[in-house]
Amino acid sequence: MPEPASRAASQAGGALDRLLDRLDAWVPSPAALAFAVRIWIGMMAALYLAFWLQLDSASSAAVGVAILAQPKRGQAISKAVYRLLGTILGGAVSLLFLALFGQDRVEMLVAFAAWLGLCVFVAQYLQDTRAYGAMLSGYTVAIIAVAHLDAPQTGFDAAVARLAAITLAIVVITFINDALASPSTWRALRPQLAGAHAAVQAFCREAFATGDPGVERAAALIARIAPMRADASAIAGELDDGRYRAAGARSGIAALYAMLAASRAVARARAELGR
Template sequence: MPSLTGLSLAAPQRATRWLASGLFGQPWRSWAFALRIWIATLLALFIAFWLQLSNPSSSMITVAILALPNRGQAFGKAIYRVLATLIGATAALVFTAVFAQTRALFLVVFAAWMAMCVYMAALRDGNLAYAAVLSGYTVATLAVENIDAPLGVFDAATNSTAAIIVGVVATAVVNDVLAAPNVLDGLRPRLRAAVATASATVAAADSGPMPPIEALASQLAALTGMRLELATLASERTSGGRGAAAGRSAIAAILAALAGSRMLAVFVAAGPWQDTGAAAPSVDEIVAARLEADILESQALAEAELAAMEGGGAPMRRIALPIHSARQEAARKALRVFLLLLGGSLAFA
């Protein structure tokens, strides 16, 4: 039978663990994130109703679209949302002014605009792809919905843009006041851990066989998956551009070390060759030494760039981490969208 002292001590300990782990199974950071979004939604709706906007729900939708856990991610997406809305609104005004009297030609131009936006979205990722898609359907919500009342396109574009700006401002203010977490704080330990894991893989390859290709693929995915988060650093702080460049350089350097270590392992396994003890080194020995030197240089560069990113210093080099652009596949997607929109629009018209 447990003592009363044990029971009295166990209850506070369980309560302390329960409070430390969160509420109803969710950590406190999730509740803080939900609280920020709730306050930002109320603030956006209040400002939209106070300004007497015709579509105040767009401000609430903007807050929901910008509901990202980190400050830099939300602000970076907000910039692209505003720019894409302005581009789409401008296109809607131009299409309405030029083709208001020829609806068939208007539908053809609208289908071509959507196809172009889909093509650009297929070649990009992240916020750029989102902005391309938003530029397309903004024309649909402004110009196509007001095709019977072209004079109302300007008012619709003004109100939609104002509502989106209200949502962006509300989200930014709440994130700043309630101290939303930064991207760099969460990205820095994950990037350093991924680089350390890759460095360990490179070191293990010197004394044994390379790990399976699946393990290397998972490391590559972990490293390259941080590219989009690095892109948001520039919108988070003044030195974010330098930090993003240093992070990209560190990723590229450790990827080069991984590729070099695998090339060295394949080169050694493809032998047979060995150190003959001759005064002049053989070609195989020169190639192996060059690969080892490149691997060490890449590892040192990755560590230096990580230190620059963490300390806010200037990167040693500025490189990009481009993605593969399948232009033919993007063109096929754009053509399908063009034919479907054009055929459906003309059929309903």
């Protein structure tokens, strides 16, 4: 009798564990829930302020908060800065195109295609939010200039309204992140950088001891290091000395790449000399 009872108890325990695993998959983590609450509060605040300020497109402010939603404070600030710069540049180009090619569809579309191609070309050489800003300055021309081709006199008002909505979204998301203690990027990056440094050190020791560990191992380490480049750039807006910390983090990441390349080169040279 004890064996069937113990078997039934173990089966019941296994079923309970599976049920708890499924519930864990559905229930969000506290960090994810806090992030969702912050963004919801930010969107509602932006929408309220946009109606109070009587902006032409109040919903654009709420959408702007959602677009700028990032889990860490530095990431949101970095994206907000380049979104603002991209909008200003795109708005200026839009007004220039409306002045030069007003009500001329062919010339406007050719100019827009050339500008968009230039923005895509520049974005390919940039990274992270800088590439996002380059792309934003491209399609902002479509939102302002191309959409108001038949009424170029309204282009300036459209550019001002879009810039006002984006500025309001930036102010709101920055205030919400500070007021509700959004996680800092540099606190999360520091242990990641230390772990990547330890992994690269182990790779170098193995390369010197037994030879080149192989391109697969190197590629795996590069895939681990590369995402930290975005967080390193985002540190600049978080602290008073953020730009110096960001420069140090970028230098450390570059040094990790150099260590990988140098260790593999030394391992290959030793292999060639030993033949």
